[in-house]
Structure formats: structure tokens, C-alpha cells
Amino acid sequence: MNLRIATDIGGTFTDIVVTDEIGNVNLFKSSTTPNNHIEGIMNGLQLAAKHYNLDLPSFMDRCNFFCHGSTITTNAIITGNTAKVGLLCTKGHRDVLVFREAGKDHPYKWYFDNPEPYVPRHLTYSVEERINHEGKIIVELNESDVREAINKFKEKNVEIIAVSLLWSFANPAHEKRIAEIIKEEWPEARYTLSHLVNPRIREYGRTVSTAINASLGPLIHNYLGRFKDSLDKVNYKKDPYLFTSSGGLTLPEEMMEKPLYSLDSGPALAPVAGKFYADKELGDGNVITCDMGGTSFDLSRVTDHKIAVTNNVEIADERLSIPKVDVKTIGAGGGSIAWVDAGGLIRIGPEGAGSEPGPACYMRGGKRATVTDAALVLGYLDPNYFLGGLMTLNTKAAEEAIMKSVGEPLNLDLVEAALTIWNTATSIMTEAVRDITIWEGIDPTEYTMVGGGGAIGMHIVPIVEELGIENVIIPEASSTLSAYGGVIAVLVKDFERSYFTTTSDFNYEEVNKCLLELKNEAVDFLNKAGIPSENQVFEFSVESRYPFQEKDLSFTLDTDHFGDEEALQKTKEKFHDTHEKARGSRDSEQHVEFTIWKVQAKGLIPEIKIEAEPIETNTPSKGAKKEDRDVYFRDLGIIKTPIYNGEKLRPGNIVYGPAIIEGLNTNLVIFPNSSATITKYKNYLLKINSNKKTEKTFNTHKAKMLGNV
């Protein structure tokens, strides 16, 4: 039987997901090898091949689909380990990357160092030229400025040139001419042009994304080259698919052109998995996906079967204006450190213990209490069965850390202190879910939650209970959600064009031309990628606003052709509705401005046909039970709680709370008011009682006061 393989490189582990055509999934983890990521992947593939009793080439021979996500570009930016870029810009505007549209995050913070521009000023050269907002050339390009700058770059050993001129997306003539001059002056030089990387208004977003794109170019070329060689050696001859930040897959050739879209591509694939599971299990197209790591909590959402996308992307403090899956990340995870501030308030993070030294209970030198330590003390984790028994935890170390960091300062006993840490961390995650739903005018109760990450099963019930979400899926592949997203993702590429028009003087001809051109480009791309036309899908959308607004709102178009006034009216109404829902106001009298027209091309890859397993009895078999353990639940206190072995639960089994299910890759705390059902696809479906309004969420009965205020 043919296999599909996805690999995803994380900070600590490299995940390998292998599925067959009927959906059987096997997960493998190998240690990430920071100096040469490919080694870690090959180790993981070896593990997988061994599981299938095959040597690596025979195993790869059975693979008809291989995809890959990596964080090498993101890490390169964070560590500054990128290529030396020379930037060419419009005269009078060399400080675009210093200014970054200004705005700092705290009004009274002054004792800090200015952030450095992505390309230093001494490698930034301006050339005389100017184009205006209509794309008209008002100052001709001074070619000797260009030649001089290129020679300076050569002298300074620049590895790649980024060109970003004002209004280049309205008229790329000068950027194109500069490209020609580069070829004349320095034929072997590499370069990147802003109107190709990011043809959008706002010079800072366009310039920084062009500079970042350039700085990753040499790295990604080298990496993908080596990666293909390694695959070649083990008998995989096809191009691997690569994760993109658009929540889909692309081809190596595309990625070398726009490495920018490899940034944060792992987290962008998690909602793909979330969408898949919610659809399979419940037929629901509204999904919130959360993926909990050591010190990060990633959230994304799917509405009406569409993954939410944003243009406000922040990477290493730079704000790139590129369309990307909207993933909100907060610094809260199992490794987040708990502390008490000078006013007696419990705080979680933002500092994390990482994997080294890790939580106190890891016994690797960490002395400060973390969320994982609290989970251990509350009985949610089995010290002898952490990560399926890979590691033993030390409860005493966790207790000491909790008492010292939180118990003593707040005058709480051990359990109260652990509970305080636990609940506060959970509430931080809950607030983050609110940010991506309620802030956008979305009611979370209409959504299904899909949880990823080994520790998510311990927090998810209180989170969804607080938000009123009724259905939660913890997939079998929960601990490798992004990689699983890879094996079910589709080929995707975004095309867009800036064209300004308004509802009061709508230019039908130009808009229709623009949409048609976009579609043609999209069709071309999919044809080249070998996607048959019946598997080609196109989704059109437009960015728009009321006059004078600066933040555009994107919404999908129901048509790819504006035939008459009626089509326009419908689109206008859709804007008013979208604006009212997301931003709380509606100004029906105003006309609407359209700025960027977009199409997303999708090439569907044959679906995995998961086979359902027969449903067995509700009651788990005796063999699935492990020994009871003391676990703390609010309102119940410490009680002897049944523990189940997740590996031995069968489809149809229902586990009622209070209980704990320990799987190889995940650990589920089933709170007293909830239950877990093993589904026919072997995922966990958690159900929460909806009768919660009358419940007291807080453990107020014995709570101790804030210091001595």
C-alpha cells in the first residue's frame, strides 16, 4: 500500500507522520539536529522504516507523497544567521527600515536599546527616482546612482541585493531596469525585487519582506538542494512538497523564489489538521485549533471551512505585510515560569524554562516552578509515565519549587499554590482564544475546538468550558498536529494585484481584467504543478475599506466577474456586513474603496480515505484501566481517580470524568463535568456539560488573600 510521509522540524523533536491510504497513522519522533537538520529527518525516517520492517530505500519507494516543514528560516532570522543583504531604495527614504512605522508597545518603557534595522544603514543605498501613487514616473531613474551602489555592494561583499522602491507595485519599471543594470554590472549577483515579493502598498512592510526574502535566499537554496540530494540517495526521486505560511504546500522551485513564505509554516499547517478532523468527526466547518508547546500556545481558526488569513504578520519584531495563516502565539506553555510580583499577584511567564533546564521536576537544574510542575503536583501527570515513560519526573522537586515560588509568597498550601498556577495559566490561554474569536466578532460557542500538543489535554476542558464551547477533538496525532496537516494539505499559492477603485466610480472593465489575469496566472501555476483541472480550485477575495480608513478588511468574493450593478451592490453589502460584524460599526451611506484583488489557487491532492473502525461497547475493557491515583479537582478536592491506558481504549468506549487517560503522546484530564469518547477514527471526542452558568468557576471556599494588602 502506498504511504504518505510528512516531516516537521521542531525545536526539540523532528516529527514524522506516516499514513497509508486508509488513514492508518504512525507517529515517530527523532531528536532535532540543529547543526544539520537533514540528519534528524533521516534518523526519523530510519525509525519509521524499521517500524514497517523495511530498509530505508524500500520504505521510501512505497512513498508517493512526501512533504516537509522546517523552522530553519525562522531560526535563521531569530539568530541573525542570514545572508548579507544590500538594499536599494528611493532617494530620500533610506530609513524606512529604521522607522518601521513607529509605535512602541509600552508608554513608559525607555530603558531599552533601539531595535536595529533589518539591513544596516551602511548597506542601504538610495537612488534618484520617483513614481507617484498612480504609477506615473515623476523623477526618472538615475542609472549612475544604481551602478555606483552596485559597485559598493560588490566592494562590501554583499551576498544578495534587495530592491524596494516607493510605489514599485504601481509601476515596476524602475525595479525592472535596476535588475537589468545589476546583470550588466555584476552578472553573478543575486537580487530580489519588491514588486515581485510583495506587491502591496505600505513601503515598510514591502521593504522589510523583500529584505527578509533576500536574506533567506542563499540559505534556502542550499538547504533544499541538500535535502533533495539526501532524498535522492534513499530512492525518493520526486520533488518533496514544502509547507508554506499560507497553510498549504508548495514546490521547491517556488520556495526558492519566495523563502519568505516558509516562515512560521509549521504552525500554519495545524489548522489544516484541525479543519480535517472537525469535518471528519462532526462535519463542522467552524474550528479553533490550539497547539500547545513547551513555552508557546498557537491558535488559529477556520470559519465556514476557510482558514483565517491575516496580513499583519510579525516575525522577530518586524511587521511584514504578507498574507499568511492567522496564527496567534502567546508565551504560555508547560515550561512557563510562575512567580509572584511585588503586589502579591500571581504571574505566569513570559519567561520559560525551555527544555534545558526545564521544569523543576525534570531535575536538570530548574529551580523555579512551572506549569508542568503544577500539573504533576495536582496529579494530572504520572511521574513514571511522562512522554509514554521516556522520562521520569521528580514530584518532590516540583513541590519544593512551587512552595518557594508561589506557596510561601502568597501564604498558600501546596495544592492551593499548584492550583493557582494551573488556573492562571489556563486563563491566559482562554484569553488568547477570546482574542482570535470575540475580537473578530466571532462567537466561539459556534466552534469546535481541536487540540494539539502533548499537554493540551490537561488544559482543554477548563478552557472550552469557560468559553462555552461544547465539542473538543483531541486527535490521535495530537502531538504532531502540524505534520499531520502536511499529509492532508493541498498545493496552494496566492496571487494578488493592487488596483484601486470604489463603489461610486467602479471600473468594471479594469476589475474584470484584473480578476481574469489573476485567474490565468493561478491556472498556469496549477497546470505547471501537474494538477488536473478537475482538482483546481480558485478562491477570489478583495481587500477594502471605507474612505480614509487605513486598515483594510479582506473578504471573499462570490464572483470572479462583475457583470452588472447588482453584482457590485451585493459585494458592497457584504463589505458593510463584514465591517459591522468585525468592527462594530456600519456606515451604509458611505461608498467602499477596493485596494487589492486576490486569488488563492488550490491544487487538491487525492484525499486520504480514512476507514472507520467498528464501534464497540461504551464501557472500556478492564484491561484499559490502570491503577487509581490521587488527583485534585476543584469542588471535589483530592480524590482517588481512575486512570486509563489510552492505547487500550477502543472506538465507542466512553470515559466519564473525573478520570485521566494516558496515551503514548498525549495525556487527557477528563474533568468531573466532562466525558471522552473514543471515535470510530480513534480520536478523542470530549463533551462538556452545557449547564455551566450557575457554576462557580473559582475555588473561593478556602482561597487565601493577597499578601497583606
Place this chain on the structure above:
Amino acid sequence: MDKTIISSEQLAIMSSRIAGIAKHMTYVLQSSARSSIMSGSRDFSTAVCDGIGDVISLPDGLPVHVTNMSVTTKSFIQYHGENFKEGDAYLNNSPYHGNTHTADYTICIPVFYEEELMFYCTIRGHQADVGNSIPTTYNYKARDIYEEGAPVFPCVKIQEDYKDIEDIIRMAKTRIRVSDVWYGDYLAMIGAARIGERELKKVIEKYGKETVKEFCGQWQEYGKKRMIEEIRKLPSGTWSNESVHDPIPDMVPEGIPVKVKVTIDSEEGQVIVDYTESGDPVPCGLNLCEATVIASGRSGFLNFLGMDLPLCEGALSQIKVKMREKGVVGKATLPYSSSVATTNVADRAVLAVQSALNGITEDKGMAEGALSHPAHTAVISGHDARYGRDFVTQLTNGHTGGMGVKGHDGYVKYHCSSGGMSGWSSIEQLEQKYPILYLEQELISDTGGAGEWDGAPATKAVITPTEDEITFIYLSDGKFNPPKGAEGGYNGTPSYAAIYNLDEGESSLQELPMFHQLKLKPKEALVSKISSGGGYGDPLKRDPEKVKEKVIEKWISNKKARDIYGVVLEMDPIEKQIYVNYDKTKELRKI
């Protein structure tokens, strides 16, 4: 009945929930506002106040807007106290009634639950136009409120039963320029406040009224405790300082001195900022008002602390601000105008406090930062033939020149009254929205005040109209009294404004007054420089490597490196790299 008890955990959870609501309002308002001043520059702030009008949560607010929000909210209570009803909204833009200046519209919504008033959502935003006698929201020329000209709404009801009171809207639309943008911004503010109301009700529904009230009290106590802890780290004493606003010919020919005494009571954990030695009201729009004097005193001290403290009234009220009942740095009194109450003299009032305490602790201290309203942040107005529409807006780009502080160089994108929070619009967006062209917007080398920690450089901007004539009105402080350096640091450089003809080139350059209204035609360009930040500490003590870096990056010249910092840089002929000649530097620094 036992008092409801709030645990540390519950305090953390409820406070983050309420801060989340205030941030949610900010997010919605910024995304839906119309004018570039409110959306791009985010010249607005949101707050959640408790049932007695004290601020609970001020997320990311602009200092001049928010450290005084309790005063403004209590003003609404004073006039409408007993009569608040669910569905009401009130508007205040009166500096004589607890607001900042007439351009800041403050919307206040009382939040009821089971007929009990539990919270207020208060949002303050700077409107692009407010109907002044000249097209600017900073009418520095106004000798009194009558010349100022903006319609004043002193705590006026603007919505009932969740619907606009059309009479008020009609009055405003009649008197305000480009009123559809004004109305759009108003709608954005109301929309955001209503979202805050809706979400706060959910919080009350969940926790119950008594718990929520108890939380409010305890949160103020928590804030107070945090602030006391910080103040106790400082020594007791009283320190005086002065910062003088530039003269304006024919109005305030001597300038406006801001005098301040800052008293720290370490034991009580309290600070008193006393402005009562400053002078009488002045016959121009530069007078402050109660809200902005409070904000200045509190912001100046908070700048100096530089800490991440809970911004609630409990914390803020440990910084007491004394002012005259009637004075330029005192309460606003009719008929004097406070049109410019949030910047200019307010900047001076902040700077005088933040640099009064230098030397009292090892780890803190700061110089003065750049001053408000260089010519390139003018309010511009006119007609845009491209779209057949009128426009009025304030430009906010190019505000740089943060002060050198102990341990760090100045923050580049500095803006005193917004605490550096206000953003800049993209030049492309500005050019698309308004008929202007930015020929230049760049840092100027050798401008930052030298110090062991440098002040940040000034920015030069060159702007020209593209189609029709455009009116520019600006009020640029900092030419005669540029930002002061501290503890041996050099002063920043002065601000500057000029005009030249594009065809004739820079030889036609003519210097302009610093407080000015002019019409610029196409082919005429405004050249403007903001002042720059003062340096902190002796430049001869600056790390020579840092001097080298700034030379490479062309922030400073080789000459300045040698003359002011005493650093000798040489070029390695083989590596073609600049390096510090430490021997020569040591020699030079001895002299």
C-alpha cells in the same frame, strides 16, 4: 454576610479579562477609524473605569490621554450622576470640564447590570477636525475660547437607548470640516465602547456583581501596593527643575517657563509633583488644563521609573499633582484657550519632571526628548481634486529624537505625549489619501545630543503639494530652547522650518517662523527638522565601540567622533574596516 474574598488567582484572571476587554476596544477602534490621525497614528486611548469612575485598566493608552481618565469620567458623573441610563452615551471635549483639549473627544458609556451601574467604558480619540476658526486642532493663535472656535460639548448626552441624539450630531456636522470623516471616527469610538459594554456585562454575569465590585476594590489596592513598592526604592527629598517653552512672537515673547518641584516621600511611597510656581494663563492656545497637568506630572514620573506597573487609579493616585486653580500649568479657566493642552507646554511639563530626579539612584536618569509639532507634523487641509473631496488631517510622521537615558541611547521614534506609542502612516498611504508628496523623510546625522548615552537623532522631512494649494498650520517648539542634555550630556539640536521652490532648487530656501500658518502651492516644498534628544552622561565616557558603530552607520561623522567623544577611528587598509585606535583615543580623552 462575609466579605467576598478574592484570591490572587482570581485577581490575576479577572484583571487579565478586563484588560483584554480594554484591548479589544483598542483593536476595534484602530481597525475601524477613518482619519489617519486616529487609525494610522492611533491617537486615541481606551479605558475601563469602575463604578465610581476610577480607572481599572488602561491598556497601551497614550500617557497624556489616560493617566487622567478618572478625572474625566468623574466629570460625567458630576453632571449626570443619578440620571445615567442603560443605552446612554456621553461626549466631553471640554478642557474646562475634565477633558484634555477640544480636539480630544471623550466618549463615556455607563455599563449597567440588573439596573446597577457597574463600570464605565471611556474612550478618548483625537478628531482630525473639530471646527476651530482655522483648520487645525491645535489653535495656538487663539487668544481665548471664542477665537479658538471649536464647538464645546461639556459632558453632553449623545446617545439614548443606543441611538444617536440626532440634534447633537447635526450641530456638530454643521460646524466641523470634512464631517463625514468626523462622523466615521465618532462611530468607530461608539462602536468600540459598545463592544466594551457588551463584554463587561458578560464578566458581571459570570462572576456576579458582588465579586466584581470586590475585585475592583482589590485591584486598586494591588496597584497602589505595586506603586508604593517602587517609590520606596527611591530616597526621600525634594528636587526642582525647569523647562522653558520657546517664545512665540506677539503672544508669549519671553517663552513659557514650566517650574516644578518633585517631592518623594519614600516612607509613604508617595510622590508630589508641584507645578504651582509656574505662571499665569497666557493669551494664546497653549494653556494646560486639569487633565493634562495631572497627566504630565504622572507621566514624567512614570517615564523616570520606566517600570511595567498596573495602570489603574490605585497606582496612579500615589503620584499627586499640585497645580494652580488658574495658571498656564494649572486648571483651565474661561475665557483662556487650552486648544494645545496636550503637547507643547505639556511636553515641557513632562520633561521637567522626568529629568528632575537625575542622580538620585544608580540605575535611572534621563535627559529631555524632542519637542512637539515640528512643521512636518502640521495639520494640513484643502481640496483634493483627484477625488473631488475636501480633507483635513494631522501628519504625524517624522517625530524622532528620544532622550538619552541611563544605560541606553535614546529611542528613535520618540513622541512625548504619546509615550512613543503613536504610529506613523506609510508614506504611500498618505500620498494615496492626500495630495502630497514626501520628497524626503530621513534621519539627520550629527544631530543626537552627545552623551555617554546619546540622544536620538532628528528627522528631516521635505513635503510638497501635488495638485492644489494646501494649508499647513504648525507650532514647532524647540528652536530656542532645544532639549536639554543631562549629567554632562550635550543638548539636542534645534528645530527648523523653511520653504523652497522645487524648480529653483535649495538656493531659494527661505526660513519660516516656528509657529505659522501658510499655504503651499505645487512646486513649493516645506523643509522641516524636529529637535533631537539630549544626551545623558559625559560623551568622553561613551564606549568607543559604540561611537564606531554610529560612525559606520552614518549617524555621526568622524569629526564628531573625535571632537565630542574623543574617539580616534582609523581605517584598516587591508581589511578595509574602521577600527578604534585605543592609544590615540586614550590620549585625546585625557586632554
